[in-house]
Amino acid sequence: MKKVTVTALSVVIGVGLLAGCTTKNESSDPAAAGNASNGTKPKVVTITVRENTWGARKDNFIEAQKRLNEDLKAKNVQVNIDWWPGIDDDELVLQATAGKVADVFMNSSVDIGWERDGGLIRDIDWVKDSSVFKGVPDSYTNIMKYDGHYYGVIQDMDASPVFISRKALTGLGWTGEQIDGLKDRVDKGDFIFSDLVNLADDAKKKKLVKMGFAVEDKRFEGWNYAFGFYNYDADQNKMVLSPKVKDVYAFWSDSVKRGVISEGIGDIDTDKAAPMFVKGEIFAEFARTEFYQMMREANGMKDDIEGYNKWFKDNVVWIPVPSAEKGGKPASYSNPAMIFVGSKVDDEKMPYVQQLIEHVMDPDLQINHTIASGKLPVTPAAQEDARFKAMDFYKDHAYLVSFTRTRPAHPDxxxxxxxxxxxxxxxxxxxxxxxxxxxxxxxxxxxxxxxxxxxxx
Structure with missing residues (x-):
C-alpha cells in the first residue's frame, strides 16, 4: 500500500497515461441482440472494470456478468463489462486527475482513506442492507466502513496463523498429543508469546532449525496486536502512538540478543520462506492464510492436494498469534482486498453495479477464488460450501477471522x-x-x- 496525495497534477501528463486505457474490450453476450420476448433490443448498461486476474477474480466477474444478465432478461436490460487495464496507485491518481475513473476496481482495504479523499471512490451504503453480507463478523463490517459510510466490499479474506515445524517440536521432546493440543492452549491464553520465543530459542540452539522466526513481508503488526498495541482509534479516525509499543520493541531486542532472530529477518519474504520452511530451516513462520498454498507449490505438490495434506499433517502445526499476557486472547491480522465503486457511478447506474458485485460474491464463486488463491471466503454461506468444508486447514482456521484485525484505512x-x-x-x-x-x-x-x-x- 502506498500513501498518495492528490495534487494539481498536469492534465497533459494524465492524458498521456490514458493511452493504454482507451481501447475498449467489451464482454459480448449473444443475448444483447434481443433478450426480451418481444424481440426489441435491450437497454445496454456498460460497466467499466479494472482488470485483476489474480486467483479467480476476473473469472468471477465474467461469471457474475452472465448471471446478472440472466436476472435482467425480464427487464430487457443487458450489462456489458468494458475491461480496463490494472494499474498501480500513482497511475490511479493521475488518471483520476484527468477524469478517468473506472466504475469498479480492486485495491487493498487500507486504501479507502486516500481514495475517498482523492475523489476516486464513492460511498456504497447499500452494503448495510445487502442480503449477501448478513451474518458476517463485525470485523468485516468495520473493514468496509470508513468515517461513517461504507466505501468498499470485502472480496476475500485471510487470517495470520503461525506455522510451526512439527519436526522441530518433536526434536524438543514434544509428544504428538502435546503438539496437537497447542492451538487449544493458545486459544485459552495458556500458551503465550514468550513461550513461543523460548521454543524458537531452544530449537535454534539445538540446531533443529537455522532460523527461529520468519515474518511475511515486514508485516510486524500482528505482533503489535499480541502486545495490545493497536495503532488506531476508529471513533476519532486517528493513529495512536502508545507507550505499549515499548513492550513490542523489548521483544525484538531480547530476541536479537538471544539469537532467535537475525538482522535479515525483514528480507525473508514468503517467496523465500516457503521453500525454507518446507526444508525444515525455519521454526515458526508468521504469515497469512495463503502461505499454506505457497508451501504446497514449494513442495512441488500444486496438483497433489491429497499428498500435500498428508505432508502438512506430518510436518506442520499452526496456531493463532499468541497473546503476550497469560490468559489473554490470541491475535490475528490481515490486509484484505476490497471492491471499490468509482466516483463517477451515478444513482441510476448504481443498482446494476451493486448486482454485479453481489453476484461476484456468490458462495460458489468465492470458493472458486479460495481454491485458486488460497484466500478465505467472507460470507457464512460460502463457508457452508462442501468444497470448503472438505479443506481441513481452511475450515479449521476460519474462526480466526472473527477476531482478525486489519490495517486501518487512515491516509497517514x-x-x-x-x-x-x-x-x-x-x-x-x-x-x-x-x-x-x-x-x-x-x-x-x-x-x-x-x-x-x-x-x-
Missing part, C-alpha cells in the same frame, strides 16, 4: 508504520534498546504525521 497509516519499522530496524541493525527505538518512532511520527491526525499518549 503508511507513514506511521514506516516510523515503527525504523524502530525495529534500529534494534536489528544498530543494536538500539527498546527505549531508543521508541524515541526514534515517536520522533518520526511527530515530524511526518500531522498533529491533528495522531494521538500520542
Amino acid at each position: 497509516y503508511a507513514t506511521f508504520v514506516q516510523g515503527f519499522t525504523l524502530g525495529v530496524d534500529a534494534i536489528l541493525t544498530k543494536g538500539k534498546s527498546s527505549e531508543e527505538a521508541y524515541e526514534l518512532f515517536k520522533k518520526e511520527v511527530k515530524q511526518n504525521v500531522p498533529a491533528d491526525h495522531v494521538i500520542i499518549q
Whole structure:
C-alpha cells in the first residue's frame, strides 16, 4: 500500500497515461441482440472494470456478468463489462486527475482513506442492507466502513496463523498429543508469546532449525496486536502512538540478543520462506492464510492436494498469534482486498453495479477464488460450501477471522508504520534498546504525521 496525495497534477501528463486505457474490450453476450420476448433490443448498461486476474477474480466477474444478465432478461436490460487495464496507485491518481475513473476496481482495504479523499471512490451504503453480507463478523463490517459510510466490499479474506515445524517440536521432546493440543492452549491464553520465543530459542540452539522466526513481508503488526498495541482509534479516525509499543520493541531486542532472530529477518519474504520452511530451516513462520498454498507449490505438490495434506499433517502445526499476557486472547491480522465503486457511478447506474458485485460474491464463486488463491471466503454461506468444508486447514482456521484485525484505512497509516519499522530496524541493525527505538518512532511520527491526525499518549 502506498500513501498518495492528490495534487494539481498536469492534465497533459494524465492524458498521456490514458493511452493504454482507451481501447475498449467489451464482454459480448449473444443475448444483447434481443433478450426480451418481444424481440426489441435491450437497454445496454456498460460497466467499466479494472482488470485483476489474480486467483479467480476476473473469472468471477465474467461469471457474475452472465448471471446478472440472466436476472435482467425480464427487464430487457443487458450489462456489458468494458475491461480496463490494472494499474498501480500513482497511475490511479493521475488518471483520476484527468477524469478517468473506472466504475469498479480492486485495491487493498487500507486504501479507502486516500481514495475517498482523492475523489476516486464513492460511498456504497447499500452494503448495510445487502442480503449477501448478513451474518458476517463485525470485523468485516468495520473493514468496509470508513468515517461513517461504507466505501468498499470485502472480496476475500485471510487470517495470520503461525506455522510451526512439527519436526522441530518433536526434536524438543514434544509428544504428538502435546503438539496437537497447542492451538487449544493458545486459544485459552495458556500458551503465550514468550513461550513461543523460548521454543524458537531452544530449537535454534539445538540446531533443529537455522532460523527461529520468519515474518511475511515486514508485516510486524500482528505482533503489535499480541502486545495490545493497536495503532488506531476508529471513533476519532486517528493513529495512536502508545507507550505499549515499548513492550513490542523489548521483544525484538531480547530476541536479537538471544539469537532467535537475525538482522535479515525483514528480507525473508514468503517467496523465500516457503521453500525454507518446507526444508525444515525455519521454526515458526508468521504469515497469512495463503502461505499454506505457497508451501504446497514449494513442495512441488500444486496438483497433489491429497499428498500435500498428508505432508502438512506430518510436518506442520499452526496456531493463532499468541497473546503476550497469560490468559489473554490470541491475535490475528490481515490486509484484505476490497471492491471499490468509482466516483463517477451515478444513482441510476448504481443498482446494476451493486448486482454485479453481489453476484461476484456468490458462495460458489468465492470458493472458486479460495481454491485458486488460497484466500478465505467472507460470507457464512460460502463457508457452508462442501468444497470448503472438505479443506481441513481452511475450515479449521476460519474462526480466526472473527477476531482478525486489519490495517486501518487512515491516509497517514503508511507513514506511521514506516516510523515503527525504523524502530525495529534500529534494534536489528544498530543494536538500539527498546527505549531508543521508541524515541526514534515517536520522533518520526511527530515530524511526518500531522498533529491533528495522531494521538500520542
